Amino acid sequence: MRENKTLVTSARGSVDLPYAALALEAAEEGAKAIDEHAAEFLQSVTSKGARYDLVTRADKEAERAIIRHLSNRSPSDGILAEETGSREGTSGLRWVIDPIDGTTNFVHGRRDFAVSVGLESRDGIFAGAVVRPAHGDWAAAEGDRVFSSAGHQMSVSSVRVNEALVAVGLCHDATARAFTLRQIVPALVAQVQDWRWVGSAACDLFSVADGSLDGYVGINLSIWDIAAGIALVKAAGGQCETVRAGQIDAFLAGSPEVVAGLKHALINL
Ligand SMILES: [Mg+2]
Structure with missing residues (x-):
């Protein structure tokens, strides 16, 4: 340890x-x-x-x-x-x-x-x-x-989806994890600038709200993972939406433009 x-x-x-x-x-x-x-x-x-x-x-x-x-x-x-x-x-x-x-x-x-x-x-x-x-x-x-704590207004970024740095969050279910790695990540990588794997939805949504990440995709989340983060992202001018991608629920966050781009990348899986 x-x-x-x-x-x-x-x-x-x-x-x-x-x-x-x-x-x-x-x-x-x-x-x-x-x-x-x-x-x-x-x-x-x-x-x-x-x-x-x-x-x-x-x-x-x-x-x-x-x-x-x-x-x-x-x-x-x-x-x-x-x-x-x-x-x-x-x-x-x-x-x-x-x-x-x-x-x-x-x-x-x-x-x-x-x-x-x-x-x-x-x-x-x-x-x-x-x-x-x-x-x-x-x-x-x-x-x-x-x-x-930084003392200034937080705001989501204003980049296009092909310029976006997007974090992906894995869930705990083994089947959904495999689907995420085989389907979700490749579909995203084809559309965005790059992606990161942070391991905390709350930290990712904090980063979306302060503009240091442009988007977030979380898989089969529980409401406690994202409740506070949703409040931050919305207040920072962003959007949150859950879409069905294959057999999983994908929670999307970012500016309205980035969320639309992420949705487009995932919705036909
Ligand atoms: Mg916990």
Whole structure:
């Protein structure tokens, strides 16, 4: 097991919208829980099924910290969390939590993992925050406003699809993984400038929102992988859409032009 050092973000900048601020506070509570016990947590890696579907005590403790904070601050809201399931609320709002998105990266000492806290109403996801502890940065969004630790407005890129750098995310199902490698990736590579494999949907969507990636394709994702990221991408002027590609669901994110190009590349597989 490799040593993993995390940095907790501190400054919350000028997040002056209530749900974005609460999402960020909760995600930072998760990041603190990871940071306080990272070395100890790395002794507790177990698999949830497939050998690459990992969970650590860090995931569980971070999730506990996030839920505790949200339950104190907004007790009537529902909760959907990756490791512990769901709880009904009465407010019509539901927090969607991934305590560590990119656990395999975390376990291997790689920096691309994130705490992801999104918020949905009956109309869909409308707020959220992603904290990347090992990068020491964060972004939070509500409606059409997005805030970041970098202190400037985030915006999706404006390149054409053949100039786009696109990240692809694999799911845990072996059949879908094989289909992704044999069909999805070649179809994309033929259309975009180049592609990357980061291993965290939340980190990828953060990067789409700040324009350092132009697009993202995620396969058979769970809502907690992408809830906060959807809020960031939409607030940064981007678009998110799920399309059927062969026998799998492909979640697409990027500028409207890049999403249209990705959809065109995948829809006839
Ligand atoms: Mg997770």
